[in-house]
Amino acid sequence: MRTVETPFAGVYIIEPQVHGDQRGFFMESYNNRTFQQLGFNHTFVQDNHSLSIEAGTIRGLHYQNSPMAQTKLVRVIAGAIYDVVVDLRKTSSTFGQWMSVILSESNKRQLLVPVGFAHGFCTITSNTQVIYKVDELYSPQLDRGILWNDPELNIDWPTSIPILSDKDNMHPLLKDADIYFD
Numbered sequence: 001m002r003t004v005e006t007p008f009a010g011v012y013i014i015e016p017q018v019h020g021d022q023r024g025f026f027m028e029s030y031n032n033r034t035f036q037q038l039g040f041n042h043t044f045v046q047d048n049h050s051l052s053i054e055a056g057t058i059r060g061l062h063y064q065n066s067p068m069a070q071t072k073l074v075r076v077i078a079g080a081i082y083d084v085v086v087d088l089r090k091t092s093s094t095f096g097q098w099m100s101v102i103l104s105e106s107n108k109r110q111l112l113v114p115v116g117f118a119h120g121f122c123t124i125t126s127n128t129q130v131i132y133k134v135d136e137l138y139s140p141q142l143d144r145g146i147l148w149n150d151p152e153l154n155i156d157w158p159t160s161i162p163i164l165s166d167k168d169n170m171h172p173l174l175k176d177a178d179i180y181f182d
């Protein structure tokens with residue numbers, strides 16, 4: 001397993017070691033001891049799995065406020081996504097900035113999204129399946145979002161006419177967002 005640093009402190013791309021042979025491949029998609037050795041001390045308590053049928057589906061931008069803020073370990077098991085994180089740490093020099101990475105069934109890359117970031121993705125294939133681990137349980141009361149096309153963020157999404165949930169259509173702009181991480 002290899003970790004790749006990103007422009008944001010605390011956000012890492014993780015590349016598992018893939019053992020290919022004539023049958024296909026085997027990989028450890030998560031190994032607690034390796035994570036601990038790398039200094040990642042999360043205890044993941046929930047696994048999530050989503051299917052997005054159409055390419056051009058955006059889910060996001062989502063985060064949970066404290067005391068249920070979540071670290072997420074995101075990967076794709078079918079298709080591909082343009083994965084985005086936005087720095088929401090108010091004291092950060094990169095507050096309000098975003099970055100993207102392609103996660104796909106074929107590149108098997110994972111993104112570690114720490115507390116303090118909003119997360120969202122746009123599917124770039126049909127029938128895309130994303131799975132991710134989180135280190136706090138889902139809390140509908142503390143679930144928050146920021147509008148995907150907030151002009152202040154100016155995210156360069158692969159589509160300008162995404163398929164969205166009703167919820168994701170109604171999120172506030174960053175300037176009005178309720179952000180609380182302790």
Ligand SMILES: Cc1cn([C@H]2C[C@H](O)[C@@H](COP(=O)(O)OP(=O)(O)O[C@H]3O[C@@H](C)C(=O)[C@@H](O)[C@H]3O)O2)c(=O)[nH]c1=O
Pocket residue numbers: 048050059060062063072119120121137138165167
């Ligand atoms: C996130 C979540 C949702 N739900 C329920 C609430 C709702 O009825 C249904 C669909 O929820 P959502 O529309 O929020 O699902 P979705 O838009 O896929 O939300 C996800 O988006 C990506 C980008 C993330 O980063 C995730 O953390 C999560 O916020 O599933 C749970 O039961 N547990 C959960 O952990």
